[in-house]
Amino acid sequence: xxxxxxxxxxxxxALDETAETAGLRMGQGLAEARAICPNLIVIEEDAxxxxxxxxxxxxxxxxxxxxxxxDGTDGLFLDITGCTHxxxxxxxxxxxxxxRLTQMGLAVRGAISSAPGLSWALxxxxxxxxxxxxxxxxxxxxxxxxALRLDDTLVQALHKVGLRQVGDLLEAPRAPxxxxxxxxxxxxxxxxxxxxxxxISPRRPVAHLSAERRLAEPIRAQDDILALAAxxxxxxxxxxxxxxxxxxxxxxxLFRVDGQVFRLSAGASRPLRDPPRIxxxxxxxxxxxxxxxxxxxxxxILRINVLHHEVFDSTQGDFEGDDxxxxxxxxxxxxxxxxxxxxxxxxxxxxxxxxxxxxxxxEPALRQAPARIPLREAPPLGVTVSRAERPLRLFAxxxxxxxxxxxxxxxxxxxxxxRRLTHRVLRAEGPERLAAExxxxxxEALTRDYFRLESDSGQRFWVYRQGLYDEVAHPRWFMHGxxx
Amino acid sequence: MARPALAQxxxxxxxxxxxxxxxxxxxxxxxxxxxxxxxxxxxxxxxxVAPQGRAxxxxxxxxxxxxxxxxxxxxxxxxxxxxxxxxxxxxxxASGFALSLAALLQAAEPDGTGSPVLWIGERMGRGEAxxxxxxxxxxxxxxxSRFFQALPQRLEDALWLAEAALDSxxxxxxxxxxxxxxxxxxxxxxxxxxxxAKAAGRPLLLLxxxxxxxxxxxxxxxxxxxxxALARRLPDGSMLGGSIGHPVFRLTLExxxxxxxxxxxxxxxxxxxxxxxxxPARQAQAFEPKAAHSGASFSASAxxxxxxxxxxxxLAFERAFERAS
Numbered sequence: 147x148x149x150x151x152x153x154x155x156x157x158x159x160a161l162d163e164t165a166e167t168a169g170l171r172m173g174q175g176l177a178e179a180r181a182i183c184p185n186l187i188v189i190e191e192d193a194x195x196x197x198x199x200x201x202x203x204x205x206x207x208x209x210x211x212x213x214x215x216x217d218g219t220d221g222l223f224l225d226i227t228g229c230t231h232x233x234x235x236x237x238x239x240x241x242x243x244x245x246r247l248t249q250m251g252l253a254v255r256g257a258i259s260s261a262p263g264l265s266w267a268l269x270x271x272x273x274x275x276x277x278x279x280x281x282x283x284x285x286x287x288x289x290x291x292x293a294l295r296l297d298d299t300l301v302q303a304l305h306k307v308g309l310r311q312v313g314d315l316l317e318a319p320r321a322p323x324x325x326x327x328x329x330x331x332x333x334x335x336x337x338x339x340x341x342x343x344x345x346i347s348p349r350r351p352v353a354h355l356s357a358e359r360r361l362a363e364p365i366r367a368q369d370d371i372l373a374l375a376a377x378x379x380x381x382x383x384x385x386x387x388x389x390x391x392x393x394x395x396x397x398x399x400l401f402r403v404d405g406q407v408f409r410l411s412a413g414a415s416r417p418l419r420d421p422p423r424i425x426x427x428x429x430x431x432x433x434x435x436x437x438x439x440x441x442x443x444x445x446x447i448l449r450i451n452v453l454h455h456e457v458f459d460s461t462q463g464d465f466e467g468d469d470x471x472x473x474x475x476x477x478x479x480x481x482x483x484x485x486x487x488x489x490x491x492x493x494x495x496x497x498x499x500x501x502x503x504x505x506x507x508x509e510p511a512l513r514q515a516p517a518r519i520p521l522r523e524a525p526p527l528g529v530t531v532s533r534a535e536r537p538l539r540l541f542a543x544x545x546x547x548x549x550x551x552x553x554x555x556x557x558x559x560x561x562x563x564x565r566r567l568t569h570r571v572l573r574a575e576g577p578e579r580l581a582a583e584x585x586x587x588x589x590e591a592l593t594r595d596y597f598r599l600e601s602d603s604g605q606r607f608w609v610y611r612q613g614l615y616d617e618v619a620h621p622r623w624f625m626h627g628x629x630x
Numbered sequence: 631m632a633r634p635a636l637a638q639x640x641x642x643x644x645x646x647x648x649x650x651x652x653x654x655x656x657x658x659x660x661x662x663x664x665x666x667x668x669x670x671x672x673x674x675x676x677x678x679v680a681p682q683g684r685a686x687x688x689x690x691x692x693x694x695x696x697x698x699x700x701x702x703x704x705x706x707x708x709x710x711x712x713x714x715x716x717x718x719x720x721x722x723x724a725s726g727f728a729l730s731l732a733a734l735l736q737a738a739e740p741d742g743t744g745s746p747v748l749w750i751g752e753r754m755g756r757g758e759a760x761x762x763x764x765x766x767x768x769x770x771x772x773x774x775s776r777f778f779q780a781l782p783q784r785l786e787d788a789l790w791l792a793e794a795a796l797d798s799x800x801x802x803x804x805x806x807x808x809x810x811x812x813x814x815x816x817x818x819x820x821x822x823x824x825x826x827a828k829a830a831g832r833p834l835l836l837l838x839x840x841x842x843x844x845x846x847x848x849x850x851x852x853x854x855x856x857x858x859a860l861a862r863r864l865p866d867g868s869m870l871g872g873s874i875g876h877p878v879f880r881l882t883l884e885x886x887x888x889x890x891x892x893x894x895x896x897x898x899x900x901x902x903x904x905x906x907x908x909x910p911a912r913q914a915q916a917f918e919p920k921a922a923h924s925g926a927s928f929s930a931s932a933x934x935x936x937x938x939x940x941x942x943x944x945l946a947f948e949r950a951f952e953r954a955s
Contacts, residue, residue: 147868153659178924184935473899474798474800475746475798475800477798478794478798481794482780482791482794485790486688486782486787486791489777490780490781490782490787490791491779491780492778492779492780492781493775493777493778493779494774494777494779495764496764496768496774502763502765505764505765506763506764506765511778517893535769536763536765536766536768536769537760537762537763537766538725538726538729538762538763538766538767538770539721539722539725539759539760539762539763539766540760540761540763540766541760542756542757542761565719567719572858573872573873574874575874598874600858600859600874603856604723604856604858604859604878605719605720605722605723605856606722606856606859606874606877627760627763627766627878628721628722628759628760629722629726629766630720630723630725630726630727630729630770630877630898
């Protein structure tokens with residue numbers, strides 16, 4: 147049995163059958179329970195583990211419908227609208243879900259009805275049953291009021307006035323009830339009868355399109371998975387074509403035999419529709435995973451979701467073959483991003499800023515729409531590029547220098563020490579004075595004077611002095627980049 | 631009658647393979663190609679340039695005759711070329727030379743669309759020498775709208791990326807930066823990469839920062855060192871005193887088919903995207919490091935009980951050995 151801290155004392159939270167026959171009940175104090183039954187095995191409550199189990203079960207339930215919502219700490223809502231025929235009707239589906247979960251060693255109860263509230267009430271207070279639309283109220287009436295998902299104080303208040311069953315509430319006039327017990331009661335009542343539509347909030351965004359294959363014999367080998375992924379992706383094609391779209395982000399969901407669910411997502415740099423290329427995305431992704439994917443006894447369901455899609459421009463290739471080249475560039479970007487992660491391959495963009503480290507930005511190549519990778523260089527609009535010399539390599543964070551014999555006020559150092567080596571400056575160009583961006587760095591930010599220095603060994607450096615002499619008494623010098 | 635012809639054919643094929651391994655054209659082959667060319671010329675004059683064009687495509691001319699000659703006609707477009715620096719303090723010169731070659735390769739793409747360039751960086755290199763700086767690259771002559779940069783976590787990923795880039799055949803140049811001589815990048819890996827480069831007909835520039843000389847399957851290995859730049863040129867042809875002009879590299883051809891290591895001083899003009907050879911004698915004079923302290927310098931004392939150990943490592947034997955092998 148499980149115990150946890152409630153109302154300032156250890157109380158029993160869950161019991162097994164043996165404990166129940168020994169006369170223990172839920173909510174009993176732990177000390178009292180120990181007195182009744184001295185050889186009690188008590189496990190402390192672990193809310194996080196419970197949550198993980200419920201999440202895992204919800205993942206497992208994804209096989210029945212994509213709309214799976216968590217309910218509190220011990221329940222799952224499945225919106226099976228339009229899915230039942232795939233499993234041979236409502237009764238067969240409920241039977242299958244319950245049987246399979248029971249086989250996993252769980253005590254499960256379930257019900258199917260047209261309202262989530264009613265299903266909740268039935269599963270907890272009645273039994274595993276399916277309720278048709280017209281017999282709702284008849285089924286609901288004999289249930290206790292607690293079946294309406296009310297808080298304990300409200301339930302006790304209802305008990306005090308003699309309203310013990312839902313039927314009592316259904317018969318009573320609504321206005322006095324609402325006045326006395328609040329609008330919440332009426333809302334719950336309406337939700338249970340289906341008069342008020344209650345949406346189930348699914349755990350994951352619902353895929354725009356998905357295709358899956360259920361296997362009689364589980365598969366384990368990576369090649370089999372990929373071959374199957376290609377045939378499953380074939381099933382996505384008509385849907386994408388009907389929408390005139392191509393997928394940008396795909397998700398491969400693998401349901402392992404023992405209930406574990408693996409999700410691998412892979413992005414494409416341009417909308418994709420072609421099944422082999424979709425499968426190829428996952429080929430790189432699987433290779434990148436190496437051993438992290440534990441196939442166990444195999445996967446029984448394989449599904450591909452399209453999480454994000456975009457308009458698919460079917461362009462006609464021209465004779466020059468430019469089109470083919472840009473296509474294969476996006477192939478390359480996909481291949482690398484799928485294997486090494488979307489951040490692995492980056493392109494650069496110039497930004498409008500005088501501050502050197504802000505004059506550019508690296509962006510994942512994947513994020514750039516192919517239309518924005520121009521084949522011929524187009525100068526980025528509105529970005530003025532400094533005519534001054536810029537270094538070839540820039541340090542992410544400028545490194546402090548020790549300088550000697552600096553010309554005051556605006557001159558370069560004659561010698562400086564950087565990384566334990568002393569460099570003698572033969573020639574210098576500068577200063578290039580760059581004021582700080584007060585709208586970002588504040589009024590107190592220091593001006594930088596940049597110098598291009600050439601040392602006696604022929605190395606060329608880009609150093610700056612932070613602050614003018616009338617701004618700070620002892621300005622510091624930094625190495626910011628190196629020239630070729 | 632068929633048998634001797636077949637044998638002859640096989641012998642010719644073998645001889646061709648050997649010639650290919652050795653990197654030189656067979657005289658018969660050249661003659662045959664010339665004959666073929668003449669035949670084609672006779673057939674259709676407007677298409678006859680094809681074989682010659684291909685031969686030219688395989689090498690990138692740097693416009694410096696002596697350097698091209700040392701490289702047997704130019705930088706090979708289908709091979710691995712190693713550029714080495716003595717230490718990270720020379721990273722500017724080494725990456726500068728590699729990037730200038732990349733700019734040259736990018737500009738010389740036949741269709742002129744500016745093929746992309748891929749820089750595969752080294753994690754440590756980022757801290758040691760900084761990352762390529764896009765505005766600087768642009769000023770250096772590269773088309774940065776087609777510049778891709780990758781910083782893989784592991785060396786295996788970097789090698790995979792280089793292979794994938796070569797295989798795709800998209801990149802005008804792929805630059806792979808390494809630090810030192812990692813054990814995971816030995817002769818096998820470099821052979822693998824150079825075969826990929828050969829198959830794809832795309833160049834791979836291996837930038838080995840702070841590395842020792844090592845046997846590799848690179849077609850050429852060039853040691854890049856910094857050298858003092860010339861002053862800026864004024865429009866009337868005179869020099870602006872005290873200014874720092876275009877970058878100058880001091881290059882030593884360490885591995886090639888030439889008998890002795892050759893040294894060059896090349897100036898890179900980013901605006902025209904071309905190299906200019908400088909007079910080595912004058913540069914060497916300028917390059918002479920001056921004494922940090924003026925005044926009389928005494929000769930080092932010798933034959934003391936505990937002599938200071940020699941600095942650095944002696945490499946001449948290794949170099950000779952490698953060329954022989």
